[in-house]
Amino acid sequence: MSDLNICYLTASEALRRFKDRTLSPVELLQAYLARAEEIKDTVNGFTALYAEEALSEARKAEARYAADAGDLRPLEGLPTGIKDENNIEGKVTTFGSLIYKDNVATSTTPVVQRLLDAGVVVHGRTTTPEFSSEGFTHSRLWGVTRNPWNLDYTPGGSSGGSGAVLAAGMAALATGSDIGGSIRIPASACGLVGYKPPYGRNPATPPFNLDFYNHPGPMARSVEDCLLMQNVMCGPHPKDIVSLKPKLELPIDRGGVSGWRIAYSLDLGYYEVDGDVRRNTLAALDIFRSLGAEVVEVDLGWTKKSEKAADDYLRTIFGAWVAEYLDERAEKLTEYSRAFAQASQSVTAQDFLASLYTAGEMYSTFGPMMEEFDVFVCPTLALPAVKADYQPVDGLTINGKTVDPRHGWIMTYPFNMLSRCPVLSVPSGHAENGVPTGIQIVGKTYCDADVFRAGLAFETAVGGWFADAASRPAL
Template identity: 60%
Template sequence: MTDTALCYLGAVELLRLYRKREVSPVEVVQACLDRVEDTRNDINAVCFTYPEEALAAARLSEERYMSGSGAAGPLDGVPLALKDENMMAGKVTTYGSLLFADHVADASAPVVSRLLDAGSVVHARTTTPEFSCTPFCHSRQWGITRNPWNTAFTPGGSSGGAGAALAAGLTPLATGSDIGGSIRIPASACGVVGFKPPYGRVPATPPFNLDHYNHPGPMARSVEDCMLMQNVLAGPHPQDITTLKPKLELIADRSGIKGWKIAYSLDFGFMQIDPEVRANTLRAIEVLASLGATVEEVDLSWTWDVYEAAMTHHKALFGAWLAEYLDDREDALCAYTRRFARASLNVGTIDYLNSLSVEGRMWQHFGPMMEGFDLFICPTLAVPAVAADFDIETDIVINGQVVDSLLGWTMAWPFNMLSRCPVLSVPSGRATSGVPTGIQIVGRTFEDQSVFNAAFAYEAAMGGWFRSNADRPSLQGAN
C-alpha cells in the first residue's frame, strides 16, 4: 500500500486493519507525518508536529495489537490532529496569536484527555486564525492556510487547518470547535464531515463552556469516523457543569430514511446564495428524496435581524474577551482581531438581552415547525469559499448584492443560536473552482442519532468521499 493510500484510510478502516495485524500504527503515523511535510508549502495546514512522541505512542499501540490482549482503546493507534486552541499538557498552544507564541499548557482540555485516553496518537496541531475569531484561516502567527482543492481559496475557519488537513490526507481525525460555524464552515469548504453537537454534549473549559453558542466537536472524512470520534468526546464531565447526563452512545444505524419527512430552505428566506451552492443543495435534496423521504421547502420568516442578533451575542461575549488585549498588546493583534474587539465596545447589556429575545422568537417558529419533520436541510455556506488571504474589510458580493464580510457568506451561525439542535455538515458537490460545497443536516433538539442515520443513508447514496485519487485534491508536493 502506498503512503498516500495509507494516509486516506479512515479511522474505522485503520482499526480493522490494526486488529487483523495487516497494517501497523507506526507506518500509518509515519506516513501522515511525511505527508504533512510534503504538503506544507502547498496548504500550510499544520503548525506543529510531534514525531518522536507520536511514533513512540504508535509503537506502544502496535504492541497492544500484537499482544492480542484486547487492551487497545476505541481509537488506539489512529492519528489525530489537534486544533491550535485545544490545550495539551506540556505543549505550546498559541491560539493563532503572536501573544501566545510561547504559551505552554499546564493541563489538557477535556476533549484532548478523552482522545488520548482512547488511544489516539496526536501527531500534529492544525492552524487557526487568531483566537479562532474568523471564518477564514490566516494569522500573523501562522501565515495563510490554503484550501487543498484550490489553493487560491480559504479552507474556511476557524478550524481551517483541521479541514485542510483532513482533505489533504494529513490525518484521519481532527478536533474542531464551533461558536459560529467553525467546524461546519471548513467541513463544507474542504469537502469533509463536521459535527456540531448539541450544547452540553461535549465538555469544554470555562468561561466559554457557559456560552450556549460553544460546541467542541469532531471532524473526519466519513460519517462513521465522525460518529466514532463523537462517541469518545461525548459525555458528562466533572469540570463542566453544562455537560449532559447520561452519555449518548451513537450507533451506525444504516436502516435508511424511507418515510421520513424533511424540511429544507435554500436561503432562510433572506440570504443571497451563490448559484452553484443552490444547484448542489438541490441535487443533495433530490438524493434524500430518492431514498424515500418526503421533502418540503419551508418558510422560516427570518430576516437580517436574526443575523444582527447573532453578531451582538458574539461581540458581547467573545468580543469582550478579545477587548482585553486592546492595550499595549494591541499592535501584535491581527487587523481582524482588533476590528472584532473594538466592535464589542459598543455593545451593552440591553443589546445582549434583545439578542436573546430574537433567539427566542426564532425557536418559537422553528421548534413547532420541526415537530412535523424529522430533519431540516440547508446549505452550510452561501458561497463555496472566499479567497485564502481574504481581507475582512473587503466587500463580498453575491448575486450583485453586498453581504456582511464576517459571517454574511456563511449559513452555520443560526444553529449556534438554536444550540440544542445537532448539526452535521456533509459534502454536496464541488463548484467549478474545484472548491467543495456542503449541506447541513439539522435534527430536532438532542436527537443526534437521527442526524447520523440520515447522513449514513446520504453518504451511501453518494458513494462516499475521498475513495480514490480522482476524489481527492491534487497537490503538487504530495506523493
C-alpha cells in the same frame, strides 16, 4: 513518498486493518508524516509536528494490536490533529496569536484528554485564525492556510487547519470547535464531515462552557468516523456544570430514511446563495428523495435581523474576552481580531438581551415546524469559500450583490443561536472552481442520532468521499 491510498483511508477502515494486521499504526503515521513533509509549504495546515513522540506512541499501539490486547481502546493508534486552541499539557498552545507564541499549556482540554485516553496519537497541531474569531484561517503568527482543493481559497475557519490536513491526507481525525460555524465552515469548504453537537453534549472549560453558542466537536472524512470520535468526546465532566448526563452513545444506524419527512430551505429566507451551492443542494435533496424520504420546502420566516443579533451576542462574551488584549499587547493582534475586540466595546446589555429575544423568535417558528419533520436540510455555506487571504473590511458580494462580509456567506451561525439542535455537515459536491460545498442536516433538540442516521444514509447513497484519486485534491 507517502502512500495516498493509506493516507485517505477512513479512520474506521484503518481501525479494522489494525485489528486484522494488514496495516499498523506506525505505517499509517509514517504515511501521514511523509505526506505532511511533501506538502508542508503548500497547505500550511500544521503549526507543529510531534514526529518522534508520535512514533513512540504509534509503536505502543502497534504492540497492543500485535498482542491481541483485550482492552484495545476505541481509537487506538489513530493519528489525530489537535486544533491550536485546545490545550495539551506541556505543549505550546498559541490560539493563533503572537501574544501566545511561546505559551506552554499547564492542563489539557477535556475533549482532547478523552481522545488521548481513547488511544489517539497526536502528531500535530492545526492552524486557526487568531483566537478562533473568523471563518477563514490566516494570522500574523502562522500566515495563510489554504484549501487543498484550490489553493487560492480558504479551507474555512476557525478550524481551518483541521479541515486542511484532513482533506490533504495528513491525519485520520482532527478536533474542531464551533461558536459560529467553526467546525461546519471548514467541513463544507474542504469536503469533510463535521459535527456541531447540542450545547452541553461535549464538555468545555470556563468561560466558554457557559456560552451557549460554543460547541467542541469532531471533524473527519466520513460520517462513521465523525460518529466514533463524537462518542469519545461527549459525556458529563466534573468541571463543566453544563455538560449533560448521562453520556450519549450513538449507534451506527444504517436504517435509512425511507418514510422520513425532511424539511429544507435553500436560503433560510434571507441569504443570497451562490449558483453552485444551490445546484448541489438540490441534487442532495434528490438523493434523499431517492432513498424514500418526503422532501418539503419550508418558510422559516427568518430575516437578516439575526445577523445583528449574532454579532451582538458574540461581541458581549467572545468579543469582550478578546478585548482583554486591547492594552500594551494590542500591537501584536491581527487586524480582524483587533476590530472584533474594539467592536465589543460599544455593545450594550440591551443589545445582548435583544439577541436572546431574536434567538427565541427564530426557534418559535423552527421548533413547531420540526414537530412535523425528522430533520431539516440547508446549505452549510452560501458561497463555496472566500479567498485564502480574505479580509472582511474589503467587503463581499454573492451573485453581484453586496452581503454582510462576516455573516453573509456562512449559513451556520443561526444554529449556534438554536444551540440545542444537533447539526451534521456533509459534502454535497464541488463548485466550478473545485472547492467543495456542503449541506447541514439539522435535528430536533438533542436528537443527535437522527442527524447521524440521515448522514449515514446519504453517505452510503453517494459513495465514500476521498475513495479514489479522482475524488481527492490534486496537490
